[in-house]
Amino acid sequence: MKILVALKRVADPANHNKVKIPASGDRIDTAGLEWQINPFDLYALETALRLTENGKNPKKREGEVVVLTIGPKETETNLRSALATGADRAIRIEAVDEELDGRLVAHALAKIVEEEKPDVVMMGKQVVDSETNMVGQVLAELLDWPMATFAATIQEQPDGLLVEREVDGGVAKVKVTLPAVVTVDLRIVSPTSVRSKHTEAGFKYPYEEVRFAPLPAIMQAKKKPLAIKNLSELTPDLKSTTRYVKYEAPPGRKAGIKVKDVQELVQKLATEAKVI
Amino acid sequence: MANVLVVAELTETGAVRKTTHNAIAFAQQAGGGFSILVLGDKASAAAQELTGFGAEKVFACEDASLGAYVAEHFAPTVAEVAKQGFRLVVATASSFGKDLLPRVAGRLDGAYAGDCASVTSNGGALTFKRPMFAGNAFGYCQMSTPIQLATCRQSEVDPAEPTGGSSPVESVAKVAPGAAASRIQHLGVATVKSERPELGEASVVVSGGRAIKEKFFDIMNPLADVLGAAIGASRAACDAGYAPGDYQVGQTGKIVAPSLYIAIGISGAIQHIAGMKGSKTIVAINKDAEAPIFQLADYGLVADLFQAVPELAQELAKHKAAKG
Structure with a gap:
């Protein structure tokens, strides 16, 4: 199986409360926050690796994993770290972050899919900075492929x-015939969530979340192929159709009071907050 | 011709889900009139539930193949109806809306704004307000495609109330889907049956953290019972398997804004706070006095939850009895 994994870099999600919005409101300042791969996209990469290996022998790839990002040269650091965890090669589409929107990214990905002909395109269910959740769905429609969004478990079958899928109030089960687009949710990285046809039933990955790259792999990753494309060549006639006109900080919330015991809490809820 | 097309969301059994009422209210914010599109195997009956909200028309697309929601079957019809002169297509950002509307956007080559808090119209130009960075910023965006699409965050838009009147129902035929539809099979939805209100709609939510461990439901159920509350959980509690995945409150789970939110044994990670800080009154019970959750709680109680929560359930029951 050949899987194309789309990765987006985001400012450190653990420190999103440190973003600043200048008085002019013309941007969100993430200075001081480290660029990382969107956590859900890292989960997509882990999922792609699990689908292209026998869980007992994760060093040998049964198939191919190609990672892709759209952005400036610095994003190659993120691609190299994805290569170090096991992806075979990388593609960077040269573009400036500010000129992108989800629609444009989906069109660019569709062009890459035409060239690469993967069996699956995989990515996170949402990006945690701009909080968009659209590229997978738009891409699937552009390609006329089936999609499985918010995937919590995946089992490879012969066909x-x-x-x-995680849906409101429960779990929906679907079967997609390849090629298909898959976007992944949090629970996809549980030890038994993903099983390729090479991995035996009952196999449990010996870690939670995602694998780490050993040092030799980080060195080897520098030698893995990384191709560069230009957004303007892939989608010459398209421009972003989404424009942010203003940003603002949400209203702050002040800490309230500490109550001494349960009785006082109930009394405050009844007489002060009037919510019971 | 109305300006906005609202895509209705139905339950497994074909009734109108309450999320549809939030989407109607969002359409009303955009102005210029709206119509509603209902798709399902019992769409005509569901359409009758929606004739009292002031829609110009209620379109009903009834087809046996639409009994279970599958985007590949729904999107072509939504796109076709949208092309009848609508400028904006909306739904609530439930797992249904978030799955379907971007796919319709792909079909219409329209721009899409997801999870919006509100929309304003200025001389016909629409500006969408969106929470970003785990609720630490709002962005105001404008889109420039002829047909635009947006979902609204349920906790930010109060549901529309019926206004009376009787919108005409018009049936529309299902548009033949593309090749994608023949390559996806819907095998069913496993829903957890619950007597409790839905997490996204409840006026009281009690959420538990990983510290409660295997006692999660032993501790949470009596408190939820006495308050008529929905039960939520932190991501850590869900990941550890103490609570089901769809209980998760947070940036990456459900976003809730009830009148009363009680966080039990939850320290208050950024991504959890993003999912509940819109709540009217926040109570935190945690034995760690330094837990970040206390920085936004209206009422904080530093205590061992295994003692405090059962006691709280008892006291609330007494209060309820005294109140009659």
């Missing part, structure tokens, strides 16, 4: 993927 496709069996996917359990």
Whole structure:
């Protein structure tokens, strides 16, 4: 199986409360926050690796994993770290972050899919900075491919993927015939969530979340192929159709009071907050 | 011709989900009149539930293949109806809306703004307000495609109330789907049956953290019972398997804004706070007095939750009895 994994860099999600919005409101200042791969996209990469290996022998790739990002040269650092965890090669589409929106990214990905012909395009269910959740769905429609969004478990079957999706109030089960687009949710990285046809039933990955790259792999990753494309060549006639006109900080919330015991809490809720 | 098309969301059994009422209110914010599109195997009956909200028309697309929601089957019809002169297509950012509307956007080559808090119209130009960076910023965006699409965050838009009147119902035929639809099979939805209100709609939510461990439901159920509350959980509690995945409150789970939110044994990670800081009154019970959750709680109680929560359930029951 050949899987194309789309990665986006985001400012350190653990420190999103440190973003600053200048008085002019013309931007969100993330200075001082380290660039990282969107956590959900890292989960997509882990999922792609699990689908292209026998879980008992994760060093040998049964298939191919190609990672892709759209952005300036610095994003190659993020691609190299993805290569170090096991991806085979990388593609960077040269673009300036500010000129992108989800629609444009989906069109650019569709062009890459035409060239690469992967069996699956995989990415996170949302990006945690701009909080968008659209590229996978738009891409699937542009390609006329089936999609499984918010995937919590995936099992490879002879003719496709069996996917359990996180939906409001429960879990929806679908089967997609390849090629298909898959976007992944949090629970996809549990030790038994993803099983390729090479991995035996009952196998449990010996870690939570995602694998780390050993040092030799980080060195080897420098030698793995990284191709560069230009957004203007892939989508010459398209421009972003989304424009942010203003940003603002949300109203702050002040800390309230500490109550001494349960009785006082109930009394405050009844007489002061009037919510019970 | 109305300006906005609202895509209705139905339950597994074909009734109108309350999220549809939030989407109607969002359409009303955009102004210029709206119509509603209902898709399902019992769409005509569901359409009758929506004739009292002031829509110009209620379109009903009834087809046996639309019994279960599958984007590949729904999107072509939504796009076709949207092309009848609508400028904006909306739904609530439930797992249904977030799955379907971007796919329709792809079909219409329209721009899409997801999870909006509100929309304003200025001389016909629409500006969408969106929470970003785990609720630490709001962005105001404008889109420039002829047809635009947006979902609204349920906790930010109060549901529309019926206004009376009787919108005409018009049936529309299902548009033949593309090749994608023949390559996806819907095998069913496993729903957790619950007597409790839905997490996204409850006026009281009690959420538990990982510290409660295997006692999660032993501790949470009596408190939720006495308050008529929905139960939520932190991501850590869900990841550890103490609570089901769809209980998760946070940036990456459900966003809630009830009148009363009680956080139990939850320290207050950024991504959890993003999912509940819009709540009217916040109570935190935690034995760590330094937990970040206390920085935004209206009422904080530093205590061992295993003692404090059962006691709280008892006291609330007494209060309820005294109140009659």
